[in-house]
Amino acid sequence: MMSTHVRRVAIASIASVALAFSLSACAGASGSSDNAEIVVGATGPVTGPNAAINVLLEGAAARFDELNAAGGINGHKVKFVVKDDQYNPAQTPQQVSQLVEDEGANMICALVGTGPYAAVNDYLGSKGILGVPASGSAKLLNDHTYEILAPYGPLGARLVGYAVDTLKQTKIAIAYSADDVGQPFRDGAVDELTRLGITPVAEIKFDATATDFSAQAAQLKQSGADFVLINHVPTVVAQVQNAATKIGYTPNWGAGFPAASSQLVDLAPEAAAKTYFAYPFLLADSSEASAFQNAMKTYSPNTDTSGVYPIEGYTMADGCVEVLRKAVDLAGGGSPSKEQILQAAAGLTINTDYVKDLTWTTDDHSGQKTSQIVAVKNGQFVSVDGFK
Amino acid sequence: MEILQLAVFGGLIIGVVYALAGASMVVLYRTSGYVSFAQGDIAAASLFVGLILNNMGMPYLVVAAGTILTGAILGGLIGSFIVVPLERLGAVTAVLATIAVGMIIQGGEMLVFGAEPKAFPSAGDATVFTLGALDVSVADVVSVVTCALVFAILGLAFGKTSTGIAMRAVNDSPDAAQILGVRAAQLRRRSWVVSGALAGVAGLFIAPTFGLTPFSVNAFLIFAFCAVVVGGFESIVGALVAGIGVGVISNLVAVYFDVNLVNISVYIILLLVLLVRPHGLFGRRPLERV
Numbered sequence: 001m002m003s004t005h006v007r008r009v010a011i012a013s014i015a016s017v018a019l020a021f022s023l024s025a026c027a028g029a030s031g032s033s034d035n036a037e038i039v040v041g042a043t044g045p046v047t048g049p050n051a052a053i054n055v056l057l058e059g060a061a062a063r064f065d066e067l068n069a070a071g072g073i074n075g076h077k078v079k080f081v082v083k084d085d086q087y088n089p090a091q092t093p094q095q096v097s098q099l100v101e102d103e104g105a106n107m108i109c110a111l112v113g114t115g116p117y118a119a120v121n122d123y124l125g126s127k128g129i130l131g132v133p134a135s136g137s138a139k140l141l142n143d144h145t146y147e148i149l150a151p152y153g154p155l156g157a158r159l160v161g162y163a164v165d166t167l168k169q170t171k172i173a174i175a176y177s178a179d180d181v182g183q184p185f186r187d188g189a190v191d192e193l194t195r196l197g198i199t200p201v202a203e204i205k206f207d208a209t210a211t212d213f214s215a216q217a218a219q220l221k222q223s224g225a226d227f228v229l230i231n232h233v234p235t236v237v238a239q240v241q242n243a244a245t246k247i248g249y250t251p252n253w254g255a256g257f258p259a260a261s262s263q264l265v266d267l268a269p270e271a272a273a274k275t276y277f278a279y280p281f282l283l284a285d286s287s288e289a290s291a292f293q294n295a296m297k298t299y300s301p302n303t304d305t306s307g308v309y310p311i312e313g314y315t316m317a318d319g320c321v322e323v324l325r326k327a328v329d330l331a332g333g334g335s336p337s338k339e340q341i342l343q344a345a346a347g348l349t350i351n352t353d354y355v356k357d358l359t360w361t362t363d364d365h366s367g368q369k370t371s372q373i374v375a376v377k378n379g380q381f382v383s384v385d386g387f388k
Numbered sequence: 389m390e391i392l393q394l395a396v397f398g399g400l401i402i403g404v405v406y407a408l409a410g411a412s413m414v415v416l417y418r419t420s421g422y423v424s425f426a427q428g429d430i431a432a433a434s435l436f437v438g439l440i441l442n443n444m445g446m447p448y449l450v451v452a453a454g455t456i457l458t459g460a461i462l463g464g465l466i467g468s469f470i471v472v473p474l475e476r477l478g479a480v481t482a483v484l485a486t487i488a489v490g491m492i493i494q495g496g497e498m499l500v501f502g503a504e505p506k507a508f509p510s511a512g513d514a515t516v517f518t519l520g521a522l523d524v525s526v527a528d529v530v531s532v533v534t535c536a537l538v539f540a541i542l543g544l545a546f547g548k549t550s551t552g553i554a555m556r557a558v559n560d561s562p563d564a565a566q567i568l569g570v571r572a573a574q575l576r577r578r579s580w581v582v583s584g585a586l587a588g589v590a591g592l593f594i595a596p597t598f599g600l601t602p603f604s605v606n607a608f609l610i611f612a613f614c615a616v617v618v619g620g621f622e623s624i625v626g627a628l629v630a631g632i633g634v635g636v637i638s639n640l641v642a643v644y645f646d647v648n649l650v651n652i653s654v655y656i657i658l659l660l661v662l663l664v665r666p667h668g669l670f671g672r673r674p675l676e677r678v
Contacts, residue, residue, distance in 0.1 A: 214398020
């Protein structure tokens with residue numbers, strides 16, 4: 001038989017152990033665990049036909065690596081986990097559920113593509129996970145989705161303003177795809193034209209998956225426009241521009257940042273030299289982007305940084321880092337929970353070298369509204385009109 | 389009127405490309421009785437070789453010749469060592485083999501060249517002459533002339549030469565061809581060589597406008613396949629007429645109706661032809677002795 005003393009010691013020991021376990025469980029739920037890493041996930045086209053875009057995630061990874069090398073956020077390092085969905089919305093749900101349920105991701109940052117994010121939007125909402133996709137589409141925004149990338153509407157408006165005010169060109173046509181890439185861009189351009197009292201000389205719809213754009217080029221030429229707005233990836237923009245050049249039609253072009261890459265210069269050199277881009281990022285080789293350049297050299301030296309995607313990814317991650325900083329504050333310096341990360345985004349103002357003057361309000365979760373105008377001179381991208 | 393001219397001319401030029409891509413499929417079908425889904429990938433691989441030659445500073449003629457030769461060699465190798473030997477297991481197996489070969493080629497290209505589109509030289513962008521609203525370039529003239537020559541040669545070859553007639557015979561009546569001493573396997577291997585070369589030719593007119601990726605030529609195969617079905621699987625002339633028809637009609641639909649109706653209109657034409665003339669507008673109705 002156990003003596004009373006031994007029994008009391010045993011009970012006290014068992015109670016202590018039980019208390020320690022329950023306290024550590026509570027700590028897990030509130031997110032506070034010394035130096036615990038914060039898991040952030042993303043999907044993108046690591047392989048497949050769109051693998052060229054994956055450099056966006058390499059840019060994002062470089063920012064997180066840079067942060068970790070500097071000690072993380074209050075000692076908490078960010079583990080950035082990337083899964084391959086080949087930019088195929090049918091594959092994204094499985095990859096994102098692995099990120100959330102297997103990898104423990106408490107935030108999704110820089111998930112590539114409007115379509116892929118749309119496929120997991122509801123799932124992330126059901127899990128209470130903050131999503132910051134690499135997209136400017138207003139259709140994705142909801143209680144748990146915030147954007148850093150500029151929405152396409154203001155970019156279209158910016159280009160209209162530049163064409164009218166600086167280039168003094170008022171015969172403006174819009175070539176657009178009837179999807180989340182082209183439609184908002186077109187709407188923003190039309191709104192700005194209306195505000196200026198100008199009617200577009202043509203609005204020409206195209207199918208981005210088509211194998212021929214000669215019909216659209218013919219329609220644009222017939223319109224007599226001296227400035228044509230278009231928003232899509234470089235290959236599509238180049239095809240439209242080449243179709244126009246082929247029939248002797250050489251207007252000035254205004255394009256959104258997705259087309260601002262050396263690909264466009266290679267594929268449509270004549271038209272690229274007459275193209276102005278609404279560009280909401282720092283130029284990759286500018287002096288202001290030295291941190292980006294250093295990070296890429298150190299953590300992703302094999303990435304070609306000449307296009308827009310790497311700095312886009314770096315900028316996105318820079319914005320996500322600000323969210324995480326606030327989330328760590330909310331967690332009292334500990335590793336934040338997914339609830340705290342989501343709470344951190346509400347009402348946050350981000351103003352860094354890379355994300356300029358972005359405030360998320362209750363009614364507005366969209367990305368930054370300012371952009372600069374960039375053009376191609378001697379094969380290089382140069383700023384011709386600063387951030388506005 | 390100007391836009392009609394531009395739309396028709398643009399459709400003609402792209403239709404020529406569909407026709408050339410379709411011809412590559414028809415040549416194989418005429419001899420082997422099945423369609424190869426590797427033609428786009430053979431074209432892409434040939435174009436990458438052409439790109440290497442271009443980057444070495446070779447003139448366009450060398451680039452073009454290298455592309456076509458690579459297509460011929462690659463087609464010949466695929467036919468000789470993979471697909472023709474598998475024909476003994478049936479046409480379905482052979483077709484599946486072409487799909488597998490295509491995927492393997494794509495994967496190899498991705499590994500070696502990556503997915504980023506690359507600029508490919510054209511035959512020439514300078515304007516040769518102006519016709520109303522049309523500026524006809526060197527590349528336009530070359531594509532039309534090449535198409536005409538290719539189809540003329542194919543028509544003569546299949547109709548007048550002993551090899552061409554033998555190629556038709558091994559598909560039309562393999563038993564009779566064997567009795568007559570026609571070496572079917574050898575002829576089928578040759579058809580793969582010709583088909584591969586034609587894929588390279590078609591690619592030369594696709595890559596300059598659309599950029600070169602492992603997938604860029606495959607995007608054309610859908611319309612080229614439609615052209616072949618509409619024209620008739622066995623008809624070289626059918627591939628030409630239907631290819632140009634598909635190009636012109638799709639452009640006119642895009643200009644005068646809605647760009648979203650282009651695919652629908654092509655598939656409607658395809659269905660109508662299959663319902664009314666299932667062997668194609670220029671195809672022969674298969675005859676059986678009873």
